[in-house]
Amino acid sequence: MEVPQMAIKQIEEGLHQSDDRLEFATFGMGCFWGPEARFGGMPGVLQTRVGFAGGREPAPTYRKMGDHTETVQIEFDPSVISYEEILREFWGHHYPNRDNYKGRQYISLLHYHTEQQHKTIGLIRKEMEAKLEEPIETEISPFTGFTRAEERHQKYYLKRYPKALEQLAKIYPERELLEDSTFAARLNGFVKGFGTKDSVRKEITQWNIGEAEKAYLIELFLKLKW
Incomplete structure (x- = not known):
């Protein structure tokens, strides 16, 4: 061969010809290994990486995460998979209101990259709350940064x-x-x-x-x- x-x-280069239309989504839904695999298997998702976000302490690592959360970041083509679909997959495959036994490491977290994403989150949140029949307690905030995790986690x-x-x-x-x-x-x-x-x-x-x-x-x- x-x-x-x-x-x-x-x-x-072929897969990224529409770079000007590509978007990022950044979220935490527990241990980051499984979600990276789940979203990595979805058509329209071009890149996945795992890391740490949501906290203020500098240079987080897996052993010294501080106030950060295990997070997945994906790059996707919205002409193939919409942000709405990503959010439904996100909320449909973890329980966002469970007690967290390791501080902020495994909390349900959503960082929006644009105001349009913020609006979309509000709409899909209402839809998913109706399905869960309870309020969703996911932490939602604007994206401020992402630190890539060590090589062994990718x-x-x-x-x-x-x-x-x-x-x-x-x-x-x-x-x-x-x-x-x-x-x-x-x-x-x-x-x-x-x-x-x-x-x-x-x-x-x-x-x-x-x-x-x-x-x-x-x-x-x-x-x-x-």
């Missing part, structure tokens, strides 16, 4: 498969290139159960990249050793 020339550049579930990582290193020789790729986001979701071989394969055929790159990614995906 031959690697297409300039594969990474062509793949990522794409946590994918990294449990060292043989697959060795194969992926052929086109992603630098770990950060892999972690920030759309392909890795889908793989991280796939191994956690968010998606099937058929759904991932079909989605890749719809990506805005060259046919050679599509064929290569699909072949590589089907040959990964889990």
Whole structure:
């Protein structure tokens, strides 16, 4: 299986052609490993990363989080997946009013990046409160910053498969290139159960990249050793 020339550049440039329309969403819904996989498996989500947000203490780390919260940040194409859909997924897959036994580490948190997102949060919150039949206590505030978590936490579930990582290193020789790729986001979701071989394969055929790159990614995906 031959690697297409300039594969990474062509793949990522193709997927990010609409950079001027892309948006960010930043939220906390408990331990950040699972939510990164869940949203990473969703078409329209181009990048995922985990880190810390919501606090004032500088330079948080996993061992010294201070007043920050475990947080997921995603970059998404609103022409494929809307912010409304993201919010429904957010509130539909964690309980926002549970007691937190580790300070602020696992609280339900939403940071909006624009005033339009703020308005949308208000509307979807009312919708989800009606479903829950109780007020939602998610902490909602404007985005003020995000500190990326240590390397071992990024794409946590994918990294449990060292043989697959060795194969992926052929086109992603630098770990950060892999972690920030759309392909890795889908793989991280796939191994956690968010998606099937058929759904991932079909989605890749719809990506805005060259046919050679599509064929290569699909072949590589089907040959990964889990």
